[in-house]
Amino acid sequence: MTVDMGALRRRVALGTAVLTTSGLLALAAPGTAQAAVVCPGHEVETLPFSTGTVHVFRRGDYVCAYTVPKKAGTRRTMSVSVQARGNRPVVDRGRYTRRAGPVTVHAGHRCVLVKGSVGGGSVSSGWMC
Numbered sequence: 001m002t003v004d005m006g007a008l009r010r011r012v013a014l015g016t017a018v019l020t021t022s023g024l025l026a027l028a029a030p031g032t033a034q035a036a037v038v039c040p041g042h043e044v045e046t047l048p049f050s051t052g053t054v055h056v057f058r059r060g061d062y063v064c065a066y067t068v069p070k071k072a073g074t075r076r077t078m079s080v081s082v083q084a085r086g087n088r089p090v091v092d093r094g095r096y097t098r099r100a101g102p103v104t105v106h107a108g109h110r111c112v113l114v115k116g117s118v119g120g121g122s123v124s125s126g127w128m129c
Helices: 005-026 028-038
Strands: 044-047 052-059 064-068 076-084 090-096 100-106 112-118 123-126
Touching: 044 112, 044 123, 052 076, 052 112, 052 123, 064 076, 064 112, 076 100, 090 100, 100 112
Parallel strands: none
Antiparallel strands: 044 052, 052 064, 064 100, 076 090, 076 112, 112 123
């Protein structure tokens, strides 16, 4: 069996280049990469309130939402809920430092109700159709 050392070196060099590039991209834009995976789709509503903001996204028949505090870092009670009309709400509630959620529901063409809270502040969207 004959091994082409030139081809082997080229493959190793290509693999090293790909790994290095992906590592540099992850270091260069960690916030961007994380924000892209929180909720798929496009942002349809932003619900600001005294202590934070709820971000609402839609992709096809699905609605996704998450709550972020105005000032991240301190562990506090946060929640987010999404309810499609006629169904029970999907809720994420706990003590977080960065965000509550995401929560996703299949809404189809139904109206949705989105709620969020951070500490003592809260917001409710009312039924969004």
